[in-house]
Amino acid sequence: MTSCLIVDDSKVVRMVARRILQDLNFSCREAEDGQVALDTCLEEMPDVVLLDWNMPVMSGIDFLRELRKTAGGEKPVVVFCTTENDMAHIREAISAGANEYIMKPFDRAIIEAKFSQVGVL
Template sequence: MSHCLVIDDSKLIRTIHCRMLAQLGLTVSEAENGEDALGVCSGRMPDLILVDWNMPVMDGFTFLKTLRAMPAGSAPKVVLCTIESDLEHISRALAEGADEYIMKPFDVEILATKLIAAGIALSPRPQRPDPLADGR
């Protein structure tokens, strides 16, 4: 995996998610909504897509259905991001073609776990230095 597309109508959320994905060794691009994201996918199909559920213009479900109908649209791994926690929404996401879902808010460790569960290989991250390792 090398290229990830982050789709969210919030610039702040896109920035946070892009930083996390960059920490995990991925190259990242972004789109403000599903319609803009389809344009990105038409130009260069990403390996991974992190898409918000609720967005104006085109929501995550409509994007996902449209993506999966595109030539090569079955190739990217898609992780649907949501604040919805009920089983019906999660089941619908998976039925529509999402490979995984993730509950907002999340941190980089949770994101890494979800990406690995979706079958996405991540670059090893540098280990944090152990402040107690030098014996102080």
């Protein structure tokens, strides 16, 4: 089973994403900020990370930069899921190592489409 780490400071967003991803046969873990996410990845690297940008403690972009520097951190497919939709943010995310980008609000069809594009579905 493919594992996904859902990283968002919103409990509601994590719950909605978890429901969609579990329906798509992913095993899911959650983190409420980038630091918790990084600690989780160091324990056990997920196959996919669904990542919010704006979070307390450590932002999504800072988490992504740290993740890509760690051993095995190049492996997970990272899909940003955020309200930040300007080209500067998208370019920054891709250059930091994100594989794809989803705008909030999202639904099952959007997640399915993006996860198919990056080859995890």
